[in-house]
Amino acid sequence: MWICSKLGFFSLVKKGRPDSWQVRARSEADLRTLLTAAGLKTEILSTPDGDYAFRFVVDTEDLSRVFAVLVYSIDYPNFKSCLETLPQQQDKLAVYHEFWSQMRKIQDATLLSPLLRKRSVQPKIPERVARLPGGYLARTLETLNGFKDKYGHWPTRMHLPAPAVEALRGTPVMLQLYFIFFFLPEVGINVPAFWTAIFGLAINYSAYESEIYRAGLQAIPPGQMEAALSLGMSRALALRRVIVPQAVRIVIPPVVNDFIALFKDTSVCSVVTLVELTKRFSVLSQSTQATVELMGLTAILYLLMSAPLTLLSRRLERRLGLEAPR
Amino acid sequence: MIAVRDLVKRFGGQEVLAGISLEVQKGEVAAVMGPSGGGKSTLLRCLNGLETFDGGAVRIGDSELTATTHPRRDARLLQSIRRRVGFVFQQFNLFPHLTVLENLTLAPIWVRKMPKKEAEETAMLYLERVRIPEQAKKYPGQLSGGQQQRVAIARSLCMNPKIMLFDEPTSALDPEMIKEVLDVMVELARSGMTMICVTHEMGFARTVANRVIFMDRGEIIEQADPENFFNNPRSDRTKLFLSQILHH
Numbered sequence: 001m002w003i004c005s006k007l008g009f010f011s012l013v014k015k016g017r018p019d020s021w022q023v024r025a026r027s028e029a030d031l032r033t034l035l036t037a038a039g040l041k042t043e044i045l046s047t048p049d050g051d052y053a054f055r056f057v058v059d060t061e062d063l064s065r066v067f068a069v070l071v072y073s074i075d076y077p078n079f080k081s082c083l084e085t086l087p088q089q090q091d092k093l094a095v096y097h098e099f100w101s102q103m104r105k106i107q108d109a110t111l112l113s114p115l116l117r118k119r120s121v122q123p124k125i126p127e128r129v130a131r132l133p134g135g136y137l138a139r140t141l142e143t144l145n146g147f148k149d150k151y152g153h154w155p156t157r158m159h160l161p162a163p164a165v166e167a168l169r170g171t172p173v174m175l176q177l178y179f180i181f182f183f184l185p186e187v188g189i190n191v192p193a194f195w196t197a198i199f200g201l202a203i204n205y206s207a208y209e210s211e212i213y214r215a216g217l218q219a220i221p222p223g224q225m226e227a228a229l230s231l232g233m234s235r236a237l238a239l240r241r242v243i244v245p246q247a248v249r250i251v252i253p254p255v256v257n258d259f260i261a262l263f264k265d266t267s268v269c270s271v272v273t274l275v276e277l278t279k280r281f282s283v284l285s286q287s288t289q290a291t292v293e294l295m296g297l298t299a300i301l302y303l304l305m306s307a308p309l310t311l312l313s314r315r316l317e318r319r320l321g322l323e324a325p326r
Numbered sequence: 327m328i329a330v331r332d333l334v335k336r337f338g339g340q341e342v343l344a345g346i347s348l349e350v351q352k353g354e355v356a357a358v359m360g361p362s363g364g365g366k367s368t369l370l371r372c373l374n375g376l377e378t379f380d381g382g383a384v385r386i387g388d389s390e391l392t393a394t395t396h397p398r399r400d401a402r403l404l405q406s407i408r409r410r411v412g413f414v415f416q417q418f419n420l421f422p423h424l425t426v427l428e429n430l431t432l433a434p435i436w437v438r439k440m441p442k443k444e445a446e447e448t449a450m451l452y453l454e455r456v457r458i459p460e461q462a463k464k465y466p467g468q469l470s471g472g473q474q475q476r477v478a479i480a481r482s483l484c485m486n487p488k489i490m491l492f493d494e495p496t497s498a499l500d501p502e503m504i505k506e507v508l509d510v511m512v513e514l515a516r517s518g519m520t521m522i523c524v525t526h527e528m529g530f531a532r533t534v535a536n537r538v539i540f541m542d543r544g545e546i547i548e549q550a551d552p553e554n555f556f557n558n559p560r561s562d563r564t565k566l567f568l569s570q571i572l573h574h
Contacts (some may be wrong), residue, residue, distance in 0.1 A: 078523035127445040151372065221417075223417055224419060225471060226376055226419065227413075227415060227420075227432075229408060229412035230376065230408055230411075230482075231408065231432070231437065231482070231485055232405050232408040232409035232433060232437045233405075233433060233437055234405060235398070235401065237436055237437070241432060242421050242432075245423050246421075246422065246423050249423065259456060
């Protein structure tokens with residue numbers, strides 16, 4: 001298939017391995033423009049004697065980026081005039097015309113949203129996965145960090161993690177992602193971009209969560225623990241049955257608040273080469289100039305994904321709130 | 327039943343309990359009175375291990391707490407004592423996230439490993455005893471102060487304690503609710519429960535207690551039966567205290 005885009009003339013061929021595609025052009029400059037627009041760094045190969053002297057090979061994943069750029073930069077008038085000036089193509093004019101008018105429809109409406117929607121699945125997954133370890137880590141940190149202020153008599157080792165929480169809260173999450181992605185490989189630990197995002201966000205948010213849980217625990221009057229102990233309960237039992245259930249009710253709104261923030265913070269993951277919704281937006285907007293429309297769409301997609309969280313938190317609050325009036 | 331020997335407790339450098347010795351026999355009702363800040367509550371909290379102390383010893387039945395008793399290391403000892411010693415707080419300290427019935431059954435189920443049904447039956451018995459069985463399904467926040475305190479007493483009784491400690495149980499209540507709580511305490515005392523009550527209720531001390539203990543500045547100034555305590559106080563500090571509360 002060959003495509004006439006505002007960026008130049010390209011030919012798209014499936015060649016070699018099953019998920020390997022060749023994008024070819026007569027001009028190296030055109031190819032380079034295309035690569036830049038698609039945000040790729042693929043090497044340009046040249047075979048001077050061929051019809052298309054320059055080419056690069058991409059997999060399906062990268063092809064979708066190239067394709068997106070091409071679709072948004074297709075040049076209809078130019079394409080038609082090209083066809084019309086070539087006598088040997090005249091017979092195909094009607095077919096091509098039909099094909100491109102379909103293409104245009106797709107480009108104008110349907111293609112835009114599925115492309116974005118498909119991309120937007122990505123931030124959701126790290127967010128969802130990060131929430132799990134985030135929650136557990138938070139609970140651990142908070143156990144280590146918070147209880148002693150309140151109930152006293154914890155062994156000295158329990159006092160240690162406070163500086164850890166401070167370090168995690170006090171440095172930008174972006175820096176922490178850089179650290180995992182670029183520094184850890186230096187000492188022999190390779191973390192893929194996806195897992196960097198998950199661990200980075202999980203560790204960073206666990207620090208915030210631990211502070212929220214601590215605040216929740218501190219809001220429970222010490223009399224509650226004393227009453228439970230006076231009934232012969234062990235400290236662990238009292239925490240499990242009396243203190244934590246009350247603290248959880250208090251921390252639900254701020255925790256959900258943090259989860260929404262965490263969800264949006266997935267956008268910083270682009271610094272470790274992970275292409276998520278915001279990155280996708282910036283790539284597309286650079287290649288299509290439809291910045292305002294895309295921005296609106298991106299915002300709507302984020303909202304659509306965070307709204308269920310808010311609803312969930314409302315329901316949780318209502319359910320737990322009904323159980324214990326006042 | 328309870329024996330306290332030379333109990334010393336310091337907060338910072340200040341001695342809150344300056345060598346208290348005290349014995350309470352089985353079935354005895356002791357009222358602890360005295361000006362605020364005299365160490366009454368602290369003494370009571372030392373008796374069930376809510377407070378550590380710096381010298382002396384507390385013996386409850388055959389268990390002994392000493393200055394070296396550690397809240398975490400000796401958790402088992404403390405738990406075994408607390409299962410035998412009920413404690414009623416000034417601020418009730420009911421569990422607000424649980425219903426009245428759940429408040430009462432929580433400890434029996436999880437500490438005594440009592441089957442839920444049995445625990446609930448016992449709980450209802452005690453709720454009837456404190457005269458509020460109809461509130462079983464409500465949450466503490468929906469009850470009046472007097473009702474809450476009666477629930478708190480019933481909650482302690484559900485663990486079938488041998489001794490009950492009351493830390494100013496009526497001080498946080500409106501005057502019209504004091505009676506309903508005192509009635510429950512009077513009935514409990516008549517049933518033969520060993521009780522130590524920190525209280526400002528003269529009526530209660532006079533009619534129910536076998537002994538009145540007067541404390542001031544961390545010391546026991548005077549111990550006497552109510553008759554002698556109120557009519558023939560020996561120490562000047564007791565006289566001063568009595569004149570103050572009688573003439574307010």
